Each structure stands twice: as structure tokens, then as C-alpha cells.
Amino acid sequence: MLRVHNLACARGGLPLLEGVSFALAPGQALVLRGPNGCGKTTLLRCVAGLQPALAGQIAAPPDSIAYAAHADGIKSTLTVAENLEFWAAIYGTAGIAKALERMNLKALSTRAAQNLSAGQKRRLGLARLMVTGRPVWVLDEPTVSLDHASVALFGDVVRAHLAGGGMALMATHIDLGLPEAEILDLAPFKAQMPQPGSGAFDEAFL
Amino acid sequence: MIALLTRDLRLALRAGGGFGLGLAFFLILAVLVPLGVGPEPATLAVIAPGILWVGALLACLLSLDRIFALDYEDGSLDLLATAPVPLEAVVSIKALAHWLTTGLPLVLISPVMGLLLFLPGEAYLWLILSLLLGTPALSVIGTFGAALTVGLKRGGLLLSLLVLPLYIPTLVFGAEVVARGAQGLSTATPLALLAGLTLGAVALLPFASALVLRINLR
Secondary structure (H helix, E strand, C coil), X not given: CEEEEEEEEEECCEEEEEEEEXXXXXXXXXXXXXXCCCCHHHHHHHHHCCCCCCEEXXXXXXXXXXXXXXXXXXXXXXXXXXXXXXXXHHCCCCCCHHHHHHCCCHHHCCCEHHHCCHHHHHHHHHHHHHHHCCCEEEEECXXXXXXXXXXXXXXXXXXXXXXXXXXXXXXXXXXCCCCCCEEEECHHHECCCCCCCCCCHHHHHC | CHHHHHHHHHHHHCCCXXXXXXXHHHHHHHHHHHHHHCCCHHHHHHHHHHHHHHHHHHHHHHCCCHHHXXXXXXXXXXXXXXCCCCHHHHHHHHHHHHHHHHHHHHHHHHHHHHHHCCXXXXXXXXXXXXXXXXXXXXXXXXXXXXXXXXCCCCCHHHHHHHHHHHHHHHXXXXXXXXXXXXXXXXXXXXXXXXXXXXXXXXXXXXXXXXXXXXHHHC
16 A cells, blocks of 8 residues: 655655555556656656655555656666666565566577667666566656557556556556556646745745 | 675675776875886885875775665665665665775785885785775774765765874874884884774774765655
């Protein structure tokens, strides 16, 4: 169970979002929508624990979140299998065969990651989620540079993850083919900019 | 933990990993100094301990910015920070990997460099011992500097400025061990201070590095 209550978060010192609340039960997916720059990535980084929230609470079971950012964290001189094996070892899970199979990477497993196309790299980055063995997937634009077939493939993977009691929180503009996913539009939660002359001390010096 | 170490070593040894950069620098320095100073064995023997230690230190410095910068650029640092490994351990392993790929080769090749600089015979043992004791401190302090400057574009200059003053005690005591060893004097005091510096750095700095890394990743 992932529960976010009254969350406010900031990027570069500017508050972006406030009052965001939602809850995810096992088997549920939540899609974050909103215009560019509205704070989707910032919210996801807060939930993943990479940056502190300005206010509010994020409640999740310990060690339950797997985060996938814009960058895939792929080492270009390692092969596909080596990249995945590394993350499997870090997360203490065994077996990368299933992840390779599901993300259609089997034929590429001995190829160095630098020779992959952008979409293939993305598939490798998403395959990493499967070897983490964690129930809550926090995904930031997971479908960037994926073709239609790969988007459908990933949609199936997410659905299987949800069916197994997993949860997914993602920011995406593309329809993953998950009709059951709830959609949360972040635009109404835009934070109020601090009013000029609101008594901040350094206002006089700016 | 072991996985991270083997990954870093593997990355360093594969093409473009930067292994050998420090070694090559060290070698070039040891070859150039006799050309610049003159081939006088007596002069070279006097300056050899200092040159060898300064060379080792600068060779270490060369590869510092790679410790975190590459992982930061490709996003793996974010993913490591959210992985079930304490960031303190990540930082320590990174420092260990840096030492294994930079410090240890320097230690192993240093007798050859000593030969090029006419280092007196009795100093070789002390050269190896002092580098063996001192270079881990260089890696750990350097990792701290790299953690401080991660995310800065072209942070190399700032990194050198931050790290070089912190390297001075290690350099002073390390070179002192070799110089005293070359003259046949007792090396116990500088050796103990060098070991103390290294142990202190290894024990405390990973916590500081992990803290600044967390702040830099925000």
C-alpha cells in the first residue's frame, strides 16, 4: 500500500505542487498527467525518496519502491545481460532470464549496451524493474522512444505486475493500454508562488 | 556490494574505462623529471621521494572526477541511491574500486619509477610501504571531493581545488617516510601519522561523502 497525503514538493527552491493526495492498493495503477514542468518528475522523485518533500507524508512499506527515471542507468560497455545481472545482484534477486524474455531482449543479451538502439536501451531499463522484485514501480515517462509493439509489450508487463499484487505509479502521456489505471491530473495542485513582499527578509535585497 | 565492485572494476578495465591513465601519467613524470632536472644521480636521489609522491598524488587526482560523474550522467547514481544498498557502502566500494584501479597499480609500479630516479636502495621498501599506506587515503578523500562536485558541469577544477589541500598531510608524511628511509633514519613517526591519516579518512569520510551525495542528488 502506497499512501501519499497532502504532499508538497519543490524543484530548484520553487514550490511546484501542493496538497497532492492519493493512495495505491495492491493491483492498482495510477497515471499522473499534467503539462510539461508541472512537477510530475519532482513528485516521483519525492516518492522514490531521492528528495525530501516540503510538506505532507509518503507512507510505503520499507524497501518496496523501484524507481525508473528518464535515464536508464545503463553502462554502455557492459552487455545487456551484465547490466541486468548487476541490478539483480544489488537487489538480491536471482534470475534475469524472465526479464529478458518478457522485454524481448533475449536475442540481444550478449550485445554491448552501447550498440543498442534508443528503444532497445529503454527496454533494458524497464527490464531492470522486473529484476528488482519490488512491489511498487515508480515510472517516469517509461515509454519514451518505445515503438508501438514495445509499448504494448510493456503494458502487458505492467498488467502482469499488477495482477501479481504489484502497484505502479507512472507519469506518461501515452496510453499504455491499461484501462483500469486511474488518472490523476496534477494541474489543479499547482503550488501558489510566494507573493512578492510577503515579508521575506531578503526581499528587500532583490 | 561485491556486484558493485566487480562492475566498477569491469568498467574500468574495458575500453574507455580510464584504467592506466594514472599509470601512464606516473610513468611520463618519472621519465620527464630526469630530462628536466638533469641526469645527475646525486640530485635525483635527493628529490626522488618527493617527486614520486607528488606524481602518485597527481596521478590519483586525474581519475577522481570519473568516480561519480559517469554514474551521474547515465542515471545509475539515482538508481543506486534508491537501491537497497546504503549509500555509505556505495561510496566506500567506489573508493575501493578507485584504489584498486589507480592506487594499487601505482604502488606496484613505483619501484620501477624509483629506479628511473636513482632512488637509494634502502628506500624502496619504504616507498612501497608508504604508498601502500597512503594511497587509500588519496582515494577516500578524492571520493569525498568527487561526491561534493558531482552534477557540476566541468567540476574538475573545483574538485582539484577542494581535494589538493586535503591531500597535503598525506603527501608530507608519505614523502617524509621515503626521505627518512633513504637516509637510513627512523621512519616510525611519519609512518604512524600516515597510517593514522588513512585510517581516520577511511573510517569517517564515507559518511560525509554519502551525505553530500544525497544532497547533490536532490
